[in-house]
Amino acid sequence: MRSATTAAGALIRRLDGMAALGNTERAALETLPIEVADLGDHHTIVHEGDQPTRSIILVSGLACSFKILPDGSRQIVAFHHPGDTPDVQSLHLKVMDNSLATISPCRVGYVRHDVLRELCLRYPTVAAALWKATLVDGSIYREWLSNLGQRKAPARMAHLFCETFLRKKMIGDASGESCDFPLTQGELSDALGISVVHVNRTLMQLRSAGLADLSGGRLVILDWQRLRVFAQYDTTYLHLEGSISF
Amino acid sequence: MRSATTAAGALIRRLDGMAALGNTERAALETLPIEVADLGDHHTIVHEGDQPTRSIILVSGLACSFKILPDGSRQIVAFHHPGDTPDVQSLHLKVMDNSLATISPCRVGYVRHDVLRELCLRYPTVAAALWKATLVDGSIYREWLSNLGQRKAPARMAHLFCETFLRKKMIGDASGESCDFPLTQGELSDALGISVVHVNRTLMQLRSAGLADLSGGRLVILDWQRLRVFAQYDTTYLHLEGSISF
DNA sequence: CGACTCTTTGAATTTTGTCAAACTGAGTGG
DNA sequence: CCACTCAGTTTGACAAAATTCAAAGAGTCG
Numbered sequence: 001m002r003s004a005t006t007a008a009g010a011l012i013r014r015l016d017g018m019a020a021l022g023n024t025e026r027a028a029l030e031t032l033p034i035e036v037a038d039l040g041d042h043h044t045i046v047h048e049g050d051q052p053t054r055s056i057i058l059v060s061g062l063a064c065s066f067k068i069l070p071d072g073s074r075q076i077v078a079f080h081h082p083g084d085t086p087d088v089q090s091l092h093l094k095v096m097d098n099s100l101a102t103i104s105p106c107r108v109g110y111v112r113h114d115v116l117r118e119l120c121l122r123y124p125t126v127a128a129a130l131w132k133a134t135l136v137d138g139s140i141y142r143e144w145l146s147n148l149g150q151r152k153a154p155a156r157m158a159h160l161f162c163e164t165f166l167r168k169k170m171i172g173d174a175s176g177e178s179c180d181f182p183l184t185q186g187e188l189s190d191a192l193g194i195s196v197v198h199v200n201r202t203l204m205q206l207r208s209a210g211l212a213d214l215s216g217g218r219l220v221i222l223d224w225q226r227l228r229v230f231a232q233y234d235t236t237y238l239h240l241e242g243s244i245s246f
Numbered sequence: 247m248r249s250a251t252t253a254a255g256a257l258i259r260r261l262d263g264m265a266a267l268g269n270t271e272r273a274a275l276e277t278l279p280i281e282v283a284d285l286g287d288h289h290t291i292v293h294e295g296d297q298p299t300r301s302i303i304l305v306s307g308l309a310c311s312f313k314i315l316p317d318g319s320r321q322i323v324a325f326h327h328p329g330d331t332p333d334v335q336s337l338h339l340k341v342m343d344n345s346l347a348t349i350s351p352c353r354v355g356y357v358r359h360d361v362l363r364e365l366c367l368r369y370p371t372v373a374a375a376l377w378k379a380t381l382v383d384g385s386i387y388r389e390w391l392s393n394l395g396q397r398k399a400p401a402r403m404a405h406l407f408c409e410t411f412l413r414k415k416m417i418g419d420a421s422g423e424s425c426d427f428p429l430t431q432g433e434l435s436d437a438l439g440i441s442v443v444h445v446n447r448t449l450m451q452l453r454s455a456g457l458a459d460l461s462g463g464r465l466v467i468l469d470w471q472r473l474r475v476f477a478q479y480d481t482t483y484l485h486l487e488g489s490i491s492f
Numbered sequence: 493c494g495a496c497t498c499t500t501t502g503a504a505t506t507t508t509g510t511c512a513a514a515c516t517g518a519g520t521g522g
Numbered sequence: 523c524c525a526c527t528c529a530g531t532t533t534g535a536c537a538a539a540a541t542t543c544a545a546a547g548a549g550t551c552g
Contacts, residue, residue, distance in 0.1 A: 144391055150320075
């Protein structure tokens, strides 16, 4: 499986994975007015506090949602891969409670809220699929909460690596035992809630333990089975259902 | 404002707070077949891995969602107050990725999924309100992620206290500067991701700093302004919009 | 009264953070 | 082509935060 190349294609594939779409729904999505844009790396797409009138579909690249605390520290609450709809919640929540930014250069599609709303009214299946997509996001948040709350730095990082590799694999963005994951250690620090220095040491630990290696923006899984066990990784929370399991 | 006493009343109030309901929707909800049950404390309602055919509306009491990790540790990912619908996600996600349990004795209402699904099809406003409720849950997860990832134990606990007090106040379950919050220190530990011993020390710290006091199952806010500042508490993520702000 | 869970306290240990500095590699402009 | 900058990575030494272990109180309930 390869990533879809058009914005509509990416959206259709994602929603079809959530709830089987009929031909009418598919056709409606095909003709959806989507404005496409190519954005550079580290570009903030939506700011905390914004009141967007459109939502985003990520076509290619790596993006993230994050919150800035009053003291200036940052928590990355989600990574977004091609096919993701990182801010559909803004369809019902007026004010953004988090920011959305690219990490690598990204291609994104913009869909206006009123268009989406009308689509949801006309096609309940599409509404259900979009809703379900946000519910899977919620499930991932819960898993991340367990990860931050219960695991020590090495297992926590290993867990993120497992998730990333699996999600990349699902969309055909992983080749063999590796995939792109162009993060700086600082960004990893913001996602895992550990200091940059400790990220560096933990990375080396995973590397020398022969589990995984993240360097030069590429994640290499050195031993999937052992990494999985080490991270106590269980895929239930991704709600893959029909998909391939690992 | 007081907590609703009937299950339908609780549901209507909650959904009306999400999207203004019309009289037809309200009437439909009034006659919804809801099975009510009174449960004891520390009773698990739904287990991780279950495939429920109905969802729950919490009428009274305190409940929580949690995940058990393979090593036996537990992470509480959410607390539920009267009016909450703690497992609506099971409407679209087949397998529960977390467990749901009472903390104090609770009255809950059960609504069958097929009934809910039909309701959503007939009344898009109800569907939107339910969807929005799950989106607010998602927003709270994001805030908790920042809390676990970025704050040290004292501010982290203070943040939870702020949220709890505010949510209790919103549903009329707080009197003056205090509210019931019948948690053991062990449960607090599972929610905040810190050890029981450290919970105890942190509780005493907040108490002697004159910020807040949790003991005997009751949360007393000693100095709301200072507590708020200490916790860096910002209510945006609750998406109160029309409601009173603090 | 025991049996029990929950809370509190002390001391030793581990984990993680902070500070400071050196090192690396990819631009950039002279 | 060479300094120069700059962001990112790596290292060491130290400090702080949090965990673990162990044991003693406190409260509740049969």
